[in-house]
Amino acid sequence: MSAEDGRSSQMLRAVLQLRERLLAGGFTPGERVAELTLAPLLGVSRTPLRLALGVLEHEGLLRMLPSGGFVVRDFTTADIEDAIELRGVLEGTAARMAAERWKDARALQPMQAAVTAMDALADAGMTDFAGYVAQNEQFHAALLALAASPMLKRALAQATALPFASPSAFVRAQGEQAESQRVLVIAQDQHRCILDAISKHEGARAEALAREHARLARRNLDAALRNRAMLGAVPGAALLRPMQEDIAHARSA
Amino acid sequence: MSAEDGRSSQMLRAVLQLRERLLAGGFTPGERVAELTLAPLLGVSRTPLRLALGVLEHEGLLRMLPSGGFVVRDFTTADIEDAIELRGVLEGTAARMAAERWKDARALQPMQAAVTAMDALADAGMTDFAGYVAQNEQFHAALLALAASPMLKRALAQATALPFASPSAFVRAQGEQAESQRVLVIAQDQHRCILDAISKHEGARAEALAREHARLARRNLDAALRNRAMLGAVPGAALLRPMQEDIAHARSA
DNA sequence: CGGATAGGTATTGCATGCAATTTTTCATTA
DNA sequence: TAATGAAAAATTGCATGCAATACCTATCCG
Numbered sequence: 001m002s003a004e005d006g007r008s009s010q011m012l013r014a015v016l017q018l019r020e021r022l023l024a025g026g027f028t029p030g031e032r033v034a035e036l037t038l039a040p041l042l043g044v045s046r047t048p049l050r051l052a053l054g055v056l057e058h059e060g061l062l063r064m065l066p067s068g069g070f071v072v073r074d075f076t077t078a079d080i081e082d083a084i085e086l087r088g089v090l091e092g093t094a095a096r097m098a099a100e101r102w103k104d105a106r107a108l109q110p111m112q113a114a115v116t117a118m119d120a121l122a123d124a125g126m127t128d129f130a131g132y133v134a135q136n137e138q139f140h141a142a143l144l145a146l147a148a149s150p151m152l153k154r155a156l157a158q159a160t161a162l163p164f165a166s167p168s169a170f171v172r173a174q175g176e177q178a179e180s181q182r183v184l185v186i187a188q189d190q191h192r193c194i195l196d197a198i199s200k201h202e203g204a205r206a207e208a209l210a211r212e213h214a215r216l217a218r219r220n221l222d223a224a225l226r227n228r229a230m231l232g233a234v235p236g237a238a239l240l241r242p243m244q245e246d247i248a249h250a251r252s253a
Numbered sequence: 254m255s256a257e258d259g260r261s262s263q264m265l266r267a268v269l270q271l272r273e274r275l276l277a278g279g280f281t282p283g284e285r286v287a288e289l290t291l292a293p294l295l296g297v298s299r300t301p302l303r304l305a306l307g308v309l310e311h312e313g314l315l316r317m318l319p320s321g322g323f324v325v326r327d328f329t330t331a332d333i334e335d336a337i338e339l340r341g342v343l344e345g346t347a348a349r350m351a352a353e354r355w356k357d358a359r360a361l362q363p364m365q366a367a368v369t370a371m372d373a374l375a376d377a378g379m380t381d382f383a384g385y386v387a388q389n390e391q392f393h394a395a396l397l398a399l400a401a402s403p404m405l406k407r408a409l410a411q412a413t414a415l416p417f418a419s420p421s422a423f424v425r426a427q428g429e430q431a432e433s434q435r436v437l438v439i440a441q442d443q444h445r446c447i448l449d450a451i452s453k454h455e456g457a458r459a460e461a462l463a464r465e466h467a468r469l470a471r472r473n474l475d476a477a478l479r480n481r482a483m484l485g486a487v488p489g490a491a492l493l494r495p496m497q498e499d500i501a502h503a504r505s506a
Numbered sequence: 507c508g509g510a511t512a513g514g515t516a517t518t519g520c521a522t523g524c525a526a527t528t529t530t531t532c533a534t535t536a
Numbered sequence: 537t538a539a540t541g542a543a544a545a546a547t548t549g550c551a552t553g554c555a556a557t558a559c560c561t562a563t564c565c566g
């Protein structure tokens with residue numbers, strides 16, 4: 001996408017292009033991705049493409065067949081719910097570690113800054129939605145940095161590699177809902193409370209709050225499943241197993 | 254090393270061989286692993302070797318250089334502690350999910366069987382240590398199966414890929430300590446309590462117990478760090494970043 | 507008419523050659 | 537002596553050809 005793609009490695013270019021196509025719904029779940037088909041499509045040779053397929057398999061977007069080759073993975077709503085729950089558990093751990101470990105109060109500043117910035121954006125009427133998303137990501141990055149645990153960072157990176165498990169996956173979709181204002185008020189209060197708990201070394205409280213904070217995304221998922229238009233704004237929604245939606249629809253009368 | 258290696262892919266063979274060498278201390282942390290050096294050593298070509306290096310990087314045993322190539326990763330004691338803590342968090346989540354989700358009591362049977370088997374082995378005087386380790390792994394596998402969450406399974410697989418983070422990493426080393434009997438009694442009681450909590454749908458209790466159970470490994474780590482002979486029994490100990498004592502020792506030499 | 511089997515096609519996995527880049531080494535100079 | 541620079545050596549990343557394997561199809565037999 002960016003001009004720099006040409007400079008970076010062929011493999012990275014393949015990863016970026018293929019990931020984008022996957023999330024945009026360029027493939028149907030379960031479909032086999034053939035190297036010889038993809039290579040000319042992405043403008044790379046088979047060797048770096050193979051590497052890229054391995055990366056995407058590790059991310060969870062592809063699945064390797066025992067007989068060789070890869071297929072596009074599909075996700076059930078239960079998968080997404082568990083992925084969100086898992087992120088909550090890991091971010092909860094990050095919050096607890098942050099609360100337990102920080103020494104110098106200045107370390108809390110980045111997190112404080114993100115909260116303040118989001119407050120300002122909320123007061124301004126939430127016109128700059130992209131800015132809010134960016135600050136939200138800043139908050140989560142600051143949280144992870146405070147935990148000061150490379151191992152946890154790695155685990156969280158893997159857990160949020162699935163697009164719908166990312167902290168800002170459904171925030172974008174929220175912008176299209178009338179209810180979004182209320183949800184964002186709640187989310188922002190949780191941000192404040194998490195920061196408060198961390199600043200007071202209240203590890204258990206910080207953990208519980210961060211977990212519940214992630215569950216906001218779960219609520220948004222449920223809302224999105226009832227609203228086709230909203231689901232379109234969620235990246236990777238195309239990988240949802242089709243039948244599952246209808247079953248959930250019929251069941252949730 | 255098994256006879257099947259010849260039948261499986263070159264890449265898998267490279268992964269197994271290289272992983273074994275890494276854990277056995279065949280490389281020094283920070284050392285660069287050159288493809289052209291390794292390829293003839295492992296008896297594979299560069300192409301599958303490259304794939305294998307990627308796998309081991311995902312596992313965390315290697316680190317990719319920005320300029321290309323891989324180096325052997327080193328771990329601090331803090332890394333190991335966090336890896337164990339992380340496993341505790343994830344197994345705690347598995348225990349909680351297991352407690353919350355099971356419907357048919359027969360699903361608990363594998364876990365019950367593992368606990369019973371370990372009880373029997375303990376009553377028999379703990380002569381069959383390998384058997385105990387196997388049953389311990391059975392217990393953890395049953396726990397993960399009960400959680401019924403592919404996402405969590407994936408995360409736990411990644412977290413326990415690091416050798417010293419595995420549930421049975423220090424159990425082996427325990428066999429060489431006089432204190433081991435007491436520790437194993439505690440561990441076995443925790444197994445029983447976790448099963449009890451799960452069987453009663455006591456999610457929070459099951460989670461807390463599983464976390465603390467993992468922390469037994471942390472205690473064993475501390476013991477191992479004070480006992481060089483014991484540390485030798487821990488796979489991957491060779492990847493520990495030399496401690497400050499050792500640096501001081503080397504200086505004086 | 508259904509199932510099995512053989513043949514053909516397509517696809518993967520692997521080896522190797524080549525170019526580009528990095529790293530190292532060594533000589534030179536301030 | 538330390539820093540600088542260039543040249544050489546080594547290493548990676550990539551493309552492509554080939555063999556082995558899996559998949560699909562069509563035919564044959566029960």
